[in-house]
Amino acid sequence: xxxxxxxxxxxxxxxxxxxxxxxxxxxxxxxxxxxxxxxxxxxxxxxxxxxxxxxxxxxxxxxxxxxxxxxxxxxxxxxxxxxxxxxxxxxxxxxxxxxxxxxxxxxxxxxxxxxxxxx
Numbered sequence: 023x024x025x026x027x028x029x030x031x032x033x034x035x036x037x038x039x040x041x042x043x044x045x046x047x048x049x050x051x052x053x054x055x056x057x058x059x060x061x062x063x064x065x066x067x068x069x070x071x072x073x074x075x076x077x078x079x080x081x082x083x084x085x086x087x088x089x090x091x092x093x094x095x096x097x098x099x100x101x102x103x104x105x106x107x108x109x110x111x112x113x114x115x116x117x118x119x120x121x122x123x124x125x126x127x128x129x130x131x132x133x134x135x136x137x138x139x140x141x
Contacts, residue, residue, distance in 0.1 A: 036093035066095030071131035075138020
């Protein structure tokens, strides 16, 4: 029961953190690239890699990784922000968003895992 309550609380906090950070970054961006979602998702990739590197127990990973980081990051927004430019004829922006997010995200996970392993 404690794990379930912690998961709900951490999921709520993760979602609020995502909304807040995305809004802060987006309000300062220059250009069309969806930088807020990019920053949120790359940060989440790093944290998830870090948690994996720490080799947390199952319940701790469920709360921290699935609930907190899972609600913090946003795959659906990333896809929507890639689809809209393509739909509007801006295929280069869509491809750039997909490729950059994927490549940097994988790098962030790997880096987080290494850092987590050191800790």
